[in-house]
Amino acid sequence: xxxxxxxxxxCCQLGVSAFVGELSSGVIAIVFNFLILGIAGNVGVAxxxxxANLSIVAFAIFNGLAQGAQPLISESYGKGQPIQIKKLLKWxxxxxxxxxxxxH
Numbered sequence: 001x002x003x004x005x006x007x008x009x010x011c012c013q014l015g016v017s018a019f020v021g022e023l024s025s026g027v028i029a030i031v032f033n034f035l036i037l038g039i040a041g042n043v044g045v046a047x048x049x050x051x052a053n054l055s056i057v058a059f060a061i062f063n064g065l066a067q068g069a070q071p072l073i074s075e076s077y078g079k080g081q082p083i084q085i086k087k088l089l090k091w092x093x094x095x096x097x098x099x100x101x102x103x104h
Contacts, residue, residue, distance in 0.1 A: 029052075032048070033045055033048070036048050058103050061099060061103075062096060062099070065092065065095060065096055065099065066092075069088060069089075069092040072088050073085055073088050073089065073092075076088060
């Protein structure tokens with residue numbers, strides 16, 4: 001029984017920082033929505049919701065590009081191929097710039 005409690009506490013400790021981050025994001029969104037509601041009304045909150053969700057989608061795309069490039073660059077680094085690393089970095093930046101141009 002005691003071992004299970006210790007394991008549960010250990011697992012919870014790993015997730016506390018993510019929990020606090022998600023909780024604070026929710027509180028910030030609620031406060032921000034109430035502020036916009038007071039300033040611009042329902043239309044302002046709706047407009048902010050659209051912009052915020054589009055921002056989340058754009059962030060997810062760029063995060064996916066970064067996470068996709070990371071193992072390729074890491075493998076080249078491990079193999080000691082600096083030319084390949086520079087080529088991958090250049091292509092990654094070009095793809096990000098192209099996606100940014102499409103999104104913007």
